[in-house]
Amino acid sequence: MTSTLKEILDRVIDGSNPIGLYRSRAGVDRVSPDSDNDQKEQQSISHLLSRMPGKEECEEVLELFYKYRHSLNFIVHWPTFHDRFEKLTTGIESTLSFVALVAGIMAQGKQVLSYIVDSKERRTAEIRTSQDLYQLSVDALCLADSYESPYDLDYIQAGVVQCDFALHCIDRGPIERRIWPRWGTFVTIAMQMGLHRDPEASDSFSAFEQEMRRRTWWNVYIYDRSLSNKLLYPPHVNDREVTCKIPANINDDDISPSVTTIQNLSNITNKWFFFYQCHAGRLVGVLRELDLREPDRSLESTAEIAASIELLISSIPPETDSNPKMEMHRCIARMCINSLSVKLYHRYIQTPDHPLYTSAMSSILNSCHNIIAACQRIVEMSQHGDMALFVPNFWYSPYIFTAGVMIAICLLQNSSKLYPEIYVNDIETAYKIFQKLSEGASSGETSNVLKIFHIEVCKMRQLINNGTTMSVCINPTKLSFDMAMKGSLQYPLEGVCCSSQNIPVNHSDPNSYITGVSLLDQINIGISMDHFEAAIFELDDFRRFM
Template sequence: MKRVEKRNRPPLSCQPCRSRKLKCNRGSPCDTCIKRDKQSSCQYAENANRDKPKNTTGDRLQNLENAVLQFIQKEATQTQDQPSTYTPATSSNSGTLRLTGGQPQYVDSTHWLSILNDIKEVREQLSTQEENDTEPQPEVDLVFPTTSCSISEILLSLPPRPVCDGLVSQYFNAKFMMLPIIHPIQFQKEYEQFWQDPSKTPMLWLGLLFSILGLATTLRQLTGLPVHIPAETFRQRTMQCLVVGRYTTAKTYALEILGLHIQSSFIGQSDSNPNFWFLMGIVIRLAFQMGYHRDPSHHPSLTPFESEMRRRVWAVTFQLDALVSFQMALPSMIPSEFCDTSLPRNLTFNDFGPDTTVLPPSRPLSDRSSMVFTIIKSYVMTVFKKIVAHTQSLSPPPLEITVMLDMEIRETYNRLPTNYKMTSISKSFLDSPNIIMEKVCIELLYLKGIMVLHRRFLQPRGNDSGTREEGSINSSTNRFRDLCLEAAMQILARQVDLHAACLPGGQMYENQWMLSSLSTHDFLIAAMAVCLELSTISPHTAERGSYLDALRTSHTIWQTRQGLRDAKIAVQALGIMIRNIESRQDRMGNEGVVQSQLMEDPVTGVLEGSGDLDWALLDQYFQGLDGGIEQGEDPYLGLDWMV
């Protein structure tokens, strides 16, 4: 029989589909590769070679040796001509920023991948090829449990371009809530490319677009403007893009998407929410994985533009971690001693862009830009984080360190530009609401730092006679306690100022949503500090009247916001304390009644001054109000985080 020779015909399927025996629609890229986010691997061979011999083990070893020699020669050439895409670990243990497939991944110098320097890039190339040739296993995402879908299904939720244009414009023109981590010039270029062929868009960039649309829609809802698509729809699509795009592999835009998604989910919520803290943990760990905690100067492969944008992302992440961790009464998740990323420069978006080769010098802090608020707040935040770590120490912190931290935070605040120091809102009629809120945030952070630093000195006075012997322990304790109460009273005064500005006709009336849960928490902790002082001082103390008046005013303000869970707790707590403080003098001396009330009502008992104030007991009491925690309520209803 005559042997029939087979003709070498061009293959109809792309290489990935042929190797996996998957259905290929012959697109460029095909739908299968788009769904797997492997558009770059979707390639078609010019002709099929059926007689090509298979590589033996010896051939593969020879190829590997040749590849190593070629790589060494190529690296030597790149070193002379241009920066390499790989930055080797240095003697300072700076670690390595590996760019695999264009995606940054940080590897510490102690990791085995950093130790294997000789053949590192070859191994990476081989492992990348092996990953492309292996069918991915289905993943279960515990953070975003959403159903996987194709890009065509996700695009069905995209509104018409004119609507998208309006929402994108609203996001980039928002002043107070816009995180300065997306460069508008770069985004506009990518945005135009997206509309040319949306089906070819990388899944994570699509997630970035949906996160921006979701945040802009949330802002519209908060300000009472009409919306075309609910913000929740955009948030659901954002989560799907994150999962399908495999954000956990530390891909480009993953951090930015998560930051905007968290902001969109929790903006305008005046109640504390522990989910915010849990999601921040994901953001922080992803930032570590991508090396954001190390300054980009360690990695010359990064462009000036990339370096500056990474510093911006890290600055925002660092601040959110400090604030949210403190709100949850938990240690910060970012160990400062292992981070050296410098602050970003005070530059407008017009000062630098993707094509910038040399960054311009930083503008003066008196020049307003989208970044200056974050920079100024970072100065106070750095000291605040030291204070929180100092107070959370397992051993009694030395008084000398307490004094030094008090001086440091006061000096830091005093050095801030005058236009970022708060005055009465009624005297700030030239300031826009976003500028007022920026000043308030910085002032509250400063006052909160002083109050937290000296919080442990709120206890029964060591010398009721009023004599304060200089240099004695009692004198130091009294002085620190007074500093704590002074800061708490200033915070409560700012609460009154903001409340008046939020009334009809006030400067903040149409922007009440700006009062986030973080500032709400500040007012609560200040009120609790004053309550604690009133529960321990004599009814005849001179300051008692001013403290009680401030508490009554705060209680009245909270009564106007009882639709919020935190406000409901504040009204109940302050109401009980005020009633007991007002009638405390009449009940003094009746020890039997006090002990009976301690059994029936722990709040009444602890406020009688019959021993130390038991905040754990107070926490249990408020968790038991209204029959305890109802189904669907947040389990973190206690008051442990108020101290």
């Protein structure tokens, strides 16, 4: 389809690449020159479809995805997606990017199924199948690239679901080894398609297309924030370049490709957690930008961020809905937003004469209490509730650790003051959580990190019980754990270095301790989030690790 001059100009203004744009069968924009590889592409699609499960099994895993994962990000419009899937199974021509999207979604459905089944053999089989479907999704996008197939929303959405799959794996290895090296490519393509610009600036998109472009972009934004926070890398997206509006607050059943207008609902819908992640991710970006622009952050800027945090906390729905999924989302939201409050205030407890010292101390203690309470509930639900809502422990363990150690720092620094017993109990709770996680952990990177976390929280617990005094020096520019054994004890806390006085240090086995320290430095685990956010849980920002 040949574009008119006006259409090309509209796309230039919108930030899209105007060369070779044409309308796809799926009704989304594509960015690529015309290609004569259609026949080869359809042959590849047939081969990929032969690697998928049967129709009945596909329907089962798609239903699991819709029930447990779709509400995290609403990456697709479910009624439209399901209609297209039905056509795909009947032999109607499709695209490699849509096959990649279907395979990625089914991989997540199988992932959920692996949490539910009772048999160990069945669980192992479902995990293997989910990994095969994930690889099928990756292969489909690689084939699309090799055929120079045009980029479309399906391509970006497939990348997002691949990312979400990795974030729900038991170990964090897939995030670093598979997703992050490729994530920058997805972000670049999304911006090449102009998704970061609000589609309302152009009259080339219908109301439905505008909504789906916004959803797709904000998923890219959320996962970029979540992944970068978890891995302590700079994000790919620059907030200054983003003008895309937040998607509409409306249920999927109330919109379709034929609608002419989409109105926001005033009541809370099942999209609240998705919107929370959008706003939390943007707030994380604002705080990061502020710290880069104002190393000596002004009190006015801090007050503005604090007000935004309070507003975001107030947006979390009340605990009137006993739905387990809703409760899990609430816990993740509280965990992530309170960790952002700790990030905001921890620089102000460096010196007791700072104007914000008292209020910062109070805010940090309260936020850390909320983090530990939320994490405790996440652990309970993950281990004893609906296993389909399982959250990998690397999502929340850094939050528990940071909150427990930060409370200990505040109490030790102000040992002459009386604080409510609840904060001492919080350290005990953090200790018990890590004790449980460490005992149940299998061998591997995650289990080693959990054991190190447990050891450090145990040390802080002992210091509190002994009533030892401590002087604290905080370096807000430090971005990773700093632990050493040089006559003084330093605790692994992002941005915090605590030097103790007259604290007996056990040097019986320093080599094993240093080995553990090296492991922490190597994988760069620290408080984040968003970040999840994000994931995430990521998730949860989903925000895990975020």
